[in-house]
Amino acid sequence: MDTRSPHAASPWPALGAGRRPSPITDTTHSSERFLSPKLLHHPHGITAVDTEYLYPGHAASHIIQDEGRAAFVDVGTNYSVPHLLAALEVLGIAREAVDYVFLTHVHLDHAGGAGLLMQELPNARAVLHPRGAAHVTEPEKLIAGSKAVYGEERFQKLYGELLPIPAARVQVTQDGERFRLGGRDLELIHTPGHALHHYAMVDAAHASIFSGDTFGISYRELDSRHGAFIIPTTSPSQFDPDQLISSIDRMAAYAPEAMYLMHFSRVTDVPRLAALLKAQVREIVRITQRHANAQDRYTAIRADMLDLWLGLAHEHEVPLSDARIAALLKSDLDLNTQGLVVWLDRLKRS
Numbered sequence: 103m104d105t106r107s108p109h110a111a112s113p114w115p116a117l118g119a120g121r122r123p124s125p126i127t128d129t130t131h132s133s134e135r136f137l138s139p140k141l142l143h144h145p146h147g148i149t150a151v152d153t154e155y156l157y158p159g160h161a162a163s164h165i166i167q168d169e170g171r172a173a174f175v176d177v178g179t180n181y182s183v184p185h186l187l188a189a190l191e192v193l194g195i196a197r198e199a200v201d202y203v204f205l206t207h208v209h210l211d212h213a214g215g216a217g218l219l220m221q222e223l224p225n226a227r228a229v230l231h232p233r234g235a236a237h238v239t240e241p242e243k244l245i246a247g248s249k250a251v252y253g254e255e256r257f258q259k260l261y262g263e264l265l266p267i268p269a270a271r272v273q274v275t276q277d278g279e280r281f282r283l284g285g286r287d288l289e290l291i292h293t294p295g296h297a298l299h300h301y302a303m304v305d306a307a308h309a310s311i312f313s314g315d316t317f318g319i320s321y322r323e324l325d326s327r328h329g330a331f332i333i334p335t336t337s338p339s340q341f342d343p344d345q346l347i348s349s350i351d352r353m354a355a356y357a358p359e360a361m362y363l364m365h366f367s368r369v370t371d372v373p374r375l376a377a378l379l380k381a382q383v384r385e386i387v388r389i390t391q392r393h394a395n396a397q398d399r400y401t402a403i404r405a406d407m408l409d410l411w412l413g414l415a416h417e418h419e420v421p422l423s424d425a426r427i428a429a430l431l432k433s434d435l436d437l438n439t440q441g442l443v444v445w446l447d448r449l450k451r452s
């Protein structure tokens with residue numbers, strides 16, 4: 103991953119233009135606040151907070167408000183926590199009013215800050231899949247694994263000191279389990295494919311699903327007159343194409359009006375995006391298998407995936423140069439390729 107911003111300018115000003123219904127909130131008027139969290143106000147009491155991971159417009163935590171109660175869906179890293187707390191303040195939500203921290207999965211860009219955040223939310227329970235729970239109550243293994251990938255210095259820079267969540271404050275869930283937040287019902291559904299322990303959260307009454315990483319990645323800068331552009335994420339180490347396609351179908355079967363992605367927030371036109379995602383998963387699998395025995399699998403897979411994305415972006419009339427699209431998708435290209443190589447090795451062993 104490259105943490106240097108590939109952006110000539112922040113994506114935020116563009117968000118107020120065109121079909122985006124929710125301009126950013128300018129919170130800079132307050133001299134009390136040290137931070138001005140970047141917020142996107144969506145319908146039905148849903149707010150996206152930029153977690154400031156890697157670069158603006160890359161990753162969003164979501165806050166749901168209902169009848170005076172609130173919940174987070176995914177939280178970002180330790181470095182995101184001040185932005186999340188500032189967002190609560192801007193939204194007028196007391197820290198005591200947060201009932202849940204839903205974690206779709208324990209990848210560090212989603213859950214790395216959960217331990218620190220939970221210390222600030224006295225009444226919240228962290229909710230996640232049983233397979234993810236041990237990683238947040240005893241994060242040592244997760245830390246060791248991530249440091250092996252990133253190295254000590256880079257790990258510190260990206261994630262900092264991971265704090266455990268006391269086991270008593272962690273609630274593991276079954277597929278289909280429902281939670282009450284204020285007046286609304288939220289259902290967690292098991293959606294493997296990106297990660298085996300991945301949950302998505304269905305807010306059926308508001309035709310909304312919080313998809314974590316299972317419904318791919320859709321940066322607002324790649325929007326065109328045709329709407330959102332989307333790519334799947336196959337990052338290490340549990341990518342499974344058949345599971346991923348099933349999970350996309352399972353979510354789409356709810357016929358949601360909107361999906362809320364970690365990368366990056368609200369998309370509509372779900373049937374078109376589901377088809378685009380599934381076609382890409384199949385094509386990326388073909389690319390990966392074609393290069394299974396290549397001398398340098400990583401380079402070959404990466405190059406073909408970039409070609410695939412640039413071709414699709416052209417079809418979609420994404421209004422950016424190829425160089426800029428490639429820069430924007432660089433970290434995803436790297437992570438996806440790593441995940442595909444891990445998947446190939448897993449196939450060979452089985």
Ligand SMILES: [Zn+2]
Nearest residue numbers: 207209296315
């Ligand atoms: Zn992930």
